[in-house]
Amino acid sequence: MLEAQNLMKSFGALHVTNNVSVSIKQGERRAIIGPNGAGKTTFFNLLTGELPLDEGRVLLGGQDITKLKPDGRARRGLGRSFQKNNLFDGLTVQESLTLAAVTALGKSGIFWRDPANDDEVVQRVKTTAQQIKLEQVLNTVTDNLSYGQRRQLEVGIALASRPKVLLLDEPTSGMSPEDTGGMLELLKNLTGEVTMLIIEHDMDLVYNLADQVSVLNYGQIIFEGTPEETRASEEVRRIYIGEWGEDDA
Amino acid sequence: MIKQETLRTFLAVLLVIIAVIYAVNAGYFGKEILAEILLFAILAMSLDFLAGFGGMVSLGHAALYGTGAYFYAVLTVNYGWNAPSAMAAAIFFCGIAGWIVGAATARVRGIFFIMATLAFGQMAYVYVFENRALGGDDGMSGIPRLDLSLVGIDLVDPTNFDIFLIVVAAFVFIFLMWLLKSGFGRTLVGLHRNEMRMRALGLSLLLHKAAAFAIAGGIAGLAGTLAAQHAMFVSPDYLDWKLSGLVLIIVILGGLGSLIGPVLGAAVVIILKHQISAYTEHWAFFIGVFLIIAVLAGGHGLYDLLVKLNKRARRKATKPEEVVDA
Ligand SMILES: Nc1ncnc2c1ncn2[C@@H]1O[C@H](COP(=O)(O)OP(=O)(O)OP(=O)(O)O)[C@@H](O)[C@H]1O
Numbered sequence: 173m174l175e176a177q178n179l180m181k182s183f184g185a186l187h188v189t190n191n192v193s194v195s196i197k198q199g200e201r202r203a204i205i206g207p208n209g210a211g212k213t214t215f216f217n218l219l220t221g222e223l224p225l226d227e228g229r230v231l232l233g234g235q236d237i238t239k240l241k242p243d244g245r246a247r248r249g250l251g252r253s254f255q256k257n258n259l260f261d262g263l264t265v266q267e268s269l270t271l272a273a274v275t276a277l278g279k280s281g282i283f284w285r286d287p288a289n290d291d292e293v294v295q296r297v298k299t300t301a302q303q304i305k306l307e308q309v310l311n312t313v314t315d316n317l318s319y320g321q322r323r324q325l326e327v328g329i330a331l332a333s334r335p336k337v338l339l340l341d342e343p344t345s346g347m348s349p350e351d352t353g354g355m356l357e358l359l360k361n362l363t364g365e366v367t368m369l370i371i372e373h374d375m376d377l378v379y380n381l382a383d384q385v386s387v388l389n390y391g392q393i394i395f396e397g398t399p400e401e402t403r404a405s406e407e408v409r410r411i412y413i414g415e416w417g418e419d420d421a
Numbered sequence: 422m423i424k425q426e427t428l429r430t431f432l433a434v435l436l437v438i439i440a441v442i443y444a445v446n447a448g449y450f451g452k453e454i455l456a457e458i459l460l461f462a463i464l465a466m467s468l469d470f471l472a473g474f475g476g477m478v479s480l481g482h483a484a485l486y487g488t489g490a491y492f493y494a495v496l497t498v499n500y501g502w503n504a505p506s507a508m509a510a511a512i513f514f515c516g517i518a519g520w521i522v523g524a525a526t527a528r529v530r531g532i533f534f535i536m537a538t539l540a541f542g543q544m545a546y547v548y549v550f551e552n553r554a555l556g557g558d559d560g561m562s563g564i565p566r567l568d569l570s571l572v573g574i575d576l577v578d579p580t581n582f583d584i585f586l587i588v589v590a591a592f593v594f595i596f597l598m599w600l601l602k603s604g605f606g607r608t609l610v611g612l613h614r615n616e617m618r619m620r621a622l623g624l625s626l627l628l629h630k631a632a633a634f635a636i637a638g639g640i641a642g643l644a645g646t647l648a649a650q651h652a653m654f655v656s657p658d659y660l661d662w663k664l665s666g667l668v669l670i671i672v673i674l675g676g677l678g679s680l681i682g683p684v685l686g687a688a689v690v691i692i693l694k695h696q697i698s699a700y701t702e703h704w705a706f707f708i709g710v711f712l713i714i715a716v717l718a719g720g721h722g723l724y725d726l727l728v729k730l731n732k733r734a735r736r737k738a739t740k741p742e743e744v745v746d747a
């Protein structure tokens with residue numbers, strides 16, 4: 173479904189992405205883990221086209237999308253959420269989700285109808301709001317939401333476009349344990365159709381959600397396997413000294 | 422997205438009523454000033470749509486206005502077109518010109534965008550100024566007005582022309598309000614607020630900005646055709662960047678992104694201009710000072726001032742009830 177072939181990216185002398193190849197099957201949930209600064213977000217930015225590649229190719233559903241800009245890739249079905257909340261300040265939850273729905277449904281060129289009167293858009297906004305459990309605060313301005321709610325909206329805006337492949341960059345970062353549990357439930361409930369790549373530090377969430385794990389370190393994939401295999405790997409354990417292990421053992 | 426909906430509508434209706442009363446009762450000079458205000462109001466709404474909602478602060482808007490005026494003048498005077506067809510053609514041409522400028526500047530931001538639009542404007546200005554077929558710096562005269570005698574209206578009469586302009590301005594306001602609520606308008610505002618996110622959702626920056634510029638260009642062109650009819654004369658001054666600057670001042674002073682604010686701004690600035698020019702020809706200097714004071718006072722324009730006053734009045738009105746409730 174999504175294939176990265178020999179991706180290379182340097183910032184000056186720093187090889188942030190060093191010959192990264194990843195192949196993700198349809199419906200797969202793949203976790204990308206690795207220490208801070210390993211190049212995880214950069215990898216996402218290369219997949220979405222927000223950063224230009226030095227070398228390599230990106231294929232979506234078998235088609236080469238390397239030359240497409242971020243909006244072109246999004247129209248082919250690549251959706252993403254951001255590590256740092258990237259919302260529409262001043263707009264309500266409903267308005268924010270409407271923007272996503274209108275754009276994804278190809279209705280951003282319609283100038284004769286208010287999307288509030290468009291059943292397809294309204295339905296999409298409603299189901300998405302339910303998915304991210306924000307249906308009670310639809311009319312709240314984004315700035316007035318709690319941090320956890322903003323995080324949910326961050327994921328919701330990406331979900332509202334119903335991407336074929338969804339890239340989630342640390343959806344639970346900074347969240348309380350309860351909110352993290354809610355996010356896990358939300359992500360598990362997404363039907364099997366969506367292919368998912370998720371950057372995550374919370375190992376419980378990875379363990380519960382992912383089918384496969386890829387471990388990035390210094391811009392290279394150093395391990396790939398099931399969550400169980402990953403947890404058992406000596407090499408991965410060395411990178412993550414102290415970050416997990418004791419309480420799960 | 423559009424806050425204070427009722428206040429805006431109320432203000433729009435109020436301004437229309439005042440304008441109609443004034444159009445009927447003012448003296449000749451007053452009627453001329455009203456026409457000038459209305460022409461600027463249409464142009465300012467067009468620029469506000471582009472800058473206030475679309476985030477594209479253009480300093481070349483007068484070029485589109487002047488292009489509309491000249492296009493209309495040439496088609497009617499040199500080619501004998503009737504007024505409605507000439508107007509339609511001018512609006513269409515300005516829409517295309519706007520589209521091209523919008524597409525060319527879609528990825529340009531901030532001060533570079535302002536400079537790019539200024540450059541486009543100056544190109545058009547120089548072209549018209551140096552073109553003998555367009556009368557060069559003498560301009561063109563003998564431009565006809567729309568003939569509405571079929572419905573019994575004589576547009577040569579200044580009152581009738583003022584009323585006609587009021588109707589057009591109201592129509593432009595309603596059109597833009599409606600456009601801003603559409604899928605297109607909402608995503609345009611979304612693009613302004615968070616370009617990166619809208620692109621990540623699949624919105625084409627280039628197509629969207631170009632389309633917005635085309636619409637703004639068409640409306641600026643419409644204002645130009647009306648200005649040519651009003652003065653029955655066009656000159657390169659119509660495309661002058663100083664005029665673009667004045668319109669931008671009107672929009673900022675009136676309230677960027679409020680649509681009705683710039684209409685108010687047009688009235689204030691044009692009236693001020695005529696008042697001051699009775700004493701000195703350096704009226705622009707004083708309007709500049711006025712703008713600086715308004716901006717330094719932390720103002721987001723006249724409209725914002727009204728919104729705040731309205732809120733305060735409402736708070737005062739509701740307080741006694743709260744006391745009763747308690
Ligand atoms: N635009 C840039 N210019 C220069 N260096 C950059 C740029 N973006 C990222 N880097 C560097 O690249 C490295 C990888 O950054 P990246 O954000 O991809 O890491 P990450 O794995 O997502 O880390 P984290 O877990 O902290 O989010 C870091 O050293 C970072 O400083």
Ligand SMILES: [Mg+2]
Nearest residue numbers: 212213214255
């Ligand atoms: Mg990161």
